[in-house]
Amino acid sequence: MPSISPSLSAAMVHAASSVVETMERILPKSEFAEQKLFDAMRYSVLGGGKRLRPFLVLNTAQIFGVDEDCALRAAAAIECLHCYSLVHDDLPAMDNSELRRGQPTVHIKFDEATAVLAGDALLTIAFEILADPRTHEDPNVRCALVATLARASGANGMIGGQMLDLIAETTALDIGAITRLQRMKTGELIACSTEMGGLLGKASPQHLAALRAYAHDLGLAFQIIDDLLDAEGTPEETGKPTGRDEKAGKATFVTILGADRARHQAKLLSEQAIQHLSVFEGRAKNLEDVARFVVDRKA
Amino acid sequence: MPSISPSLSAAMVHAASSVVETMERILPKSEFAEQKLFDAMRYSVLGGGKRLRPFLVLNTAQIFGVDEDCALRAAAAIECLHCYSLVHDDLPAMDNSELRRGQPTVHIKFDEATAVLAGDALLTIAFEILADPRTHEDPNVRCALVATLARASGANGMIGGQMLDLIAETTALDIGAITRLQRMKTGELIACSTEMGGLLGKASPQHLAALRAYAHDLGLAFQIIDDLLDAEGTPEETGKPTGRDEKAGKATFVTILGADRARHQAKLLSEQAIQHLSVFEGRAKNLEDVARFVVDRKA
Numbered sequence: 001m002p003s004i005s006p007s008l009s010a011a012m013v014h015a016a017s018s019v020v021e022t023m024e025r026i027l028p029k030s031e032f033a034e035q036k037l038f039d040a041m042r043y044s045v046l047g048g049g050k051r052l053r054p055f056l057v058l059n060t061a062q063i064f065g066v067d068e069d070c071a072l073r074a075a076a077a078i079e080c081l082h083c084y085s086l087v088h089d090d091l092p093a094m095d096n097s098e099l100r101r102g103q104p105t106v107h108i109k110f111d112e113a114t115a116v117l118a119g120d121a122l123l124t125i126a127f128e129i130l131a132d133p134r135t136h137e138d139p140n141v142r143c144a145l146v147a148t149l150a151r152a153s154g155a156n157g158m159i160g161g162q163m164l165d166l167i168a169e170t171t172a173l174d175i176g177a178i179t180r181l182q183r184m185k186t187g188e189l190i191a192c193s194t195e196m197g198g199l200l201g202k203a204s205p206q207h208l209a210a211l212r213a214y215a216h217d218l219g220l221a222f223q224i225i226d227d228l229l230d231a232e233g234t235p236e237e238t239g240k241p242t243g244r245d246e247k248a249g250k251a252t253f254v255t256i257l258g259a260d261r262a263r264h265q266a267k268l269l270s271e272q273a274i275q276h277l278s279v280f281e282g283r284a285k286n287l288e289d290v291a292r293f294v295v296d297r298k299a
Numbered sequence: 300m301p302s303i304s305p306s307l308s309a310a311m312v313h314a315a316s317s318v319v320e321t322m323e324r325i326l327p328k329s330e331f332a333e334q335k336l337f338d339a340m341r342y343s344v345l346g347g348g349k350r351l352r353p354f355l356v357l358n359t360a361q362i363f364g365v366d367e368d369c370a371l372r373a374a375a376a377i378e379c380l381h382c383y384s385l386v387h388d389d390l391p392a393m394d395n396s397e398l399r400r401g402q403p404t405v406h407i408k409f410d411e412a413t414a415v416l417a418g419d420a421l422l423t424i425a426f427e428i429l430a431d432p433r434t435h436e437d438p439n440v441r442c443a444l445v446a447t448l449a450r451a452s453g454a455n456g457m458i459g460g461q462m463l464d465l466i467a468e469t470t471a472l473d474i475g476a477i478t479r480l481q482r483m484k485t486g487e488l489i490a491c492s493t494e495m496g497g498l499l500g501k502a503s504p505q506h507l508a509a510l511r512a513y514a515h516d517l518g519l520a521f522q523i524i525d526d527l528l529d530a531e532g533t534p535e536e537t538g539k540p541t542g543r544d545e546k547a548g549k550a551t552f553v554t555i556l557g558a559d560r561a562r563h564q565a566k567l568l569s570e571q572a573i574q575h576l577s578v579f580e581g582r583a584k585n586l587e588d589v590a591r592f593v594v595d596r597k598a
Contacts, residue, residue: 034454088419
């Protein structure tokens with residue numbers, strides 16, 4: 001597996017900096033006492049990260065020739081939503097993590113109440129951004145974006161997956177249950193990223209189905225590598241605590257399949273993801289590259 | 300001040316039972332392990348309450364002849380959002396309340412992690428409901444509903460108000476700052492309820508402005524009475540702990556104005572709210588009655 005290609009690397013840096021700039025512009029500022037809330041929101045979203053979901057929105061939208069400013073707003077919305085999920089996931093009652101991307105988590109840097117509220121506010125602003133006419137001139141598209149993001153991140157998607165993840169700490173899950181858990185917890189939002197790019201570009205049902213299939217395989221590959229990094233990486237490499245799944249006695253792809261089979265499975269999924277993109281006849285080069293990157297990453 | 304009129308009482312009972320039935324139908328069910336999440340969502344929203352916000356949506360929509368099924372969906376959305384805010388507000392890191400409407404709060408009945416996730420899921424489903432074509436056939440209306448709810452409940456609205464409320468525990472606020480806090484924390488969502496009714500009915504800007512003015516006065520009157528109930532009520536009467544503001548040394552309308560002036564102020568606001576409805580020439584009778592009820596309530 002080759003390491004990250006120079007053109008993908010440049011595209012990822014460009015996507016990350018553009019979406020950070022967009023979020024910086026959109027997020028609220030205040031001179032009033034509640035400024036602490038806004039500071040916590042900014043701390044959460046502007047603190048780095050791979051910006052995988054914005055990258056997927058932007059590079060899918062590009063296939064269909066979507067205006068970049070519109071795509072950037074949708075990308076900012078899904079990144080705000082992703083960041084809220086991290087803030088709440090890190091809370092003492094949840095994963096109780098003190099470190100994220102090598103920095104103190106929001107409840108450590110601020111306090112727990114502020115972290116709850118900042119997460120709530122990031123979730124809320126995601127929908128406010130999508131409903132705004134500046135995101136797309138067609139209100140049907142904007143409603144579809146809101147509905148798609150809400151479904152992917154709600155009780156039958158990401159949040160349901162997080163609930164299952166908590167249950168997995170005390171209940172033995174088999175490989176089928178873990179696959180379902182991870183599809184909900186991580187996969188749905190990754191699939192939503194490509195779907196939003198397609199919706200912005202009024203993609204055909206056939207193209208939307210291909211994007212969904214691509215993203216589901218990509219999401220699963222991504223998660224398997226996450227589990228491998230937790231099992232084999234160090235906090236210095238990954239920027240977050242490692243070895244937590246094993247300590248918690250939690251069943252993951254790695255504990256069930258073993259590291260070698262898990263890595264092999266991730267590579268197969270990555271190749272399969274790329275095959276789904278064949279309908280775009282070479283116009284989805286960055287999406288192909290990112291599927292290779294995801295299984296090759298070290299953090 | 301007369302006690303609640305029979306016709307208002309019947310209208311409130313009807314609104315409450317219809318919206319509960321709607322939420323019961325809309326909220327997700329599951330046979331899978333994540334069912335606990337869905338149980339917690341249902342426990343939170345189906346556990347009673349005045350259903351003031353749904354009542355305002357339904358009775359405002361009625362002025363404009365909106366289809367009741369559409370109005371009920373919008374009412375269910377804002378009630379889900381209101382309930383999420385209660386679940387998160389009750390968390391140990393926030394108000395640390397063990398009792399709500401005379402019942403254990405969600406984190407006591409379930410656990411803290413489930414309460415965080417159930418709140419997140421209720422917030423998310425509110426937007427999913429509004430973006431659905433069954434809520435209104437015109438996608439412009441649906442986008443306006445999403446945007447209005449997001450603004451009212453976000454960092455510059457309800458959540459910002461909750462942040463200020465936390466700050467008020469350690470910082471002395473004057474009457475201006477408290478009015479702003481309460482307008483954000485409670486008033487914005489109450490105003491949003493009437494605005495959503497107006498948006499569903501494609502109300503004129505003049506009518507929307509009248510509804511907003513009505514709701515802002517109503518919201519402030521509502522909050523003053525809330526403070527009075529906390530200062531003077533008992534847990535048996537109100538169904539929640541009382542005397543908490545004084546114990547926390549928190550400035551409220553009552554601690555600053557004194558009980559008598561606070562009660563007088565609430566009555567003035569209620570009368571003023573009713574005056575704003577004169578543009579509807581008697582077609583907003585239930586909204587008038589609820590403004591009288593709000594300052595007369597005992598819980």
